[in-house]
Each structure stands twice: as C-alpha cells, then as structure tokens.
Amino acid sequence: MMQSLDDLTRNVLTYTNMEESIKSHAKDVSHHIKFNMDYWGFTLWNESEVNLDCRGNRNINYDILHELANDFINNKHTTPRPNKFECLNNVILTQGIQESIDRDIAVSSTDLDYMSIGTSATAELESQTDLQSEFTDTAYARKQLSVAAGGSRTRSSQTMRLGMLWQDDSFDSVPVTIREAGIHWHLSDASKCHARVVSTDFVMNAGNLFHAQINELQENGTL
Numbered sequence: 685m686m687q688s689l690d691d692l693t694r695n696v697l698t699y700t701n702m703e704e705s706i707k708s709h710a711k712d713v714s715h716h717i718k719f720n721m722d723y724w725g726f727t728l729w730n731e732s733e734v735n736l737d738c739r740g741n742r743n744i745n746y747d748i749l750h751e752l753a754n755d756f757i758n759n760k761h762t763t764p765r766p767n768k769f770e771c772l773n774n775v776i777l778t779q780g781i782q783e784s785i786d787r788d789i790a791v792s793s794t795d796l797d798y799m800s801i802g803t804s805a806t807a808e809l810e811s812q813t814d815l816q817s818e819f820t821d822t823a824y825a826r827k828q829l830s831v832a833a834g835g836s837r838t839r840s841s842q843t844m845r846l847g848m849l850w851q852d853d854s855f856d857s858v859p860v861t862i863r864e865a866g867i868h869w870h871l872s873d874a875s876k877c878h879a880r881v882v883s884t885d886f887v888m889n890a891g892n893l894f895h896a897q898i899n900e901l902q903e904n905g906t907l
C-alpha cells in the first residue's frame with residue numbers, strides 16, 4: 685500500500701528543512717556550542733517514473749526530493765512522487781565515533797565508503813557493531829559509495845551526504861523487505877560499522893528502486 689499524501693508531505697518537508705531547522709536553533713546560542721544532527725532518508729521509487737542514474741548527478745535523489753518539497757509548498761504536481769519516503773533519526777555507533785577521532789588525528793587512514801541494508805527492525809544502540817540482519821543473498825553485497833553506479837559521497841557546507849541506490853537485481857529475488865541500513869569503513873567486516881538506522885517496512889518489488897542516504901550535519905551557535 686502506498687504511503688498517504690499527508691505522511692509523504694510531512695516526511696519530505698521535514699527532511700528537506702533539516703539544515704535550516706538546526707541553523708535556526710544555532711542562531712540563538714553561543715558559538716561555543718556545536719549542534720550535531722544525524723539523519724537518513726529512505727526513498728522507494730517506481731523505476732518507470734524516475735531516472736536515478738546518479739553517474740551524471742551524484743545527488744539526484746536529494747534534488748528530486750527538494751523539487752517535490754516545492755511542489756507540496758506551492759500545491760503543484762510537477763515532480764514524480766515516491767511510493768514511500770521516511771526521514772529517520774540516525775545513531776552513530778560508539779565504534780564509529782572512535783574511528784572518526786582516529787581519522788582526525790591520523791591514527792587511522794580509513795574512510796566511510798560502504799553502505800549495507802538488512803531486514804531487522806530492532807532499535808539501534810550506540811554499542812552495536814553491525815546491522816542486526818544484513819542480507820545474505822548471493823546477488824547482494826555492500827555497495828561502495830565512491831565507485832558503484834548510484835553512489836554519492838559528498839560534503840555540502842557542514843553536511844556530509846552519503847547515498848546509495850539499490851535495484852531489484854541487488855537481490856536473488858524480490859519482493860524483499862528492507863528495515864535497516866548502515867555505513868561502514870570496510871567491504872564486509874562486521875565490526876566496521878559507523879552508523880545504523882531502522883525504519884518501518886520498505887517492500888521492494890520488481891521495477892522498484894530503493895535509495896538510502898545518511899546526512900551528518902554539524903553547526904556552531906552564532907551568538
């Protein structure tokens with residue numbers, strides 16, 4: 685069943701306004717205080733309705749969501765609408781925080797370059813080290829953000845954006861239900877997960893595209 689228009693509108697507007705929202709909070713506090721906001725967007729599309737060939741535009745999913753937000757604000761329908769979209773709070777795992785510090789002080793030369801998805805709806809904990817139930821299909825593998833078609837790994841001002849497109853041929857067969865995603869600094873190691881998020885069910889059928897993107901935003905106060 686497709687997501688209701690009210691729910692879709694609320695999630696898209698929340699997601700596309702997240703950076704302005706944190707800037708609004710930051711302007712009223714001391715610049716000695718730093719805000720962090722870590723959030724994901726999960727999008728389920730019909731492949732026949734949208735072209736997400738990200739090789740030419742590595743943030744095309746994000747751009748379409750902004751166009752869709754403008755449609756909702758202006759009461760128009762000029763942009764394709766996904767079957768489902770959720771804006772999700774993110775959890776940075778303790779090991780992910782430690783690994784980030786190691787990169788900053790050059791103890792480690794790793795980078796965040798792999799995304800995973802799985803089937804568990806178990807809530808996130810900072811002490812976790814991996815997904816709860818990553819897919820094990822023969823066709824499935826974690827995708828490398830900087831290499832795979834449909835991958836994006838960029839910085840926009842103080843926001844890091846890591847996104848990946850998954851297609852029905854990423855699995856042995858469909859339908860599959862996606863409930864979790866993660867960011868890693870290793871292709872397959874289960875103890876190299878930076879962050880994990882869980883969602884409600886995203887049921888992917890033949891002809892669907894699933895896009896997941898994590899946004900890590902930092903903003904100083906301005907007073």
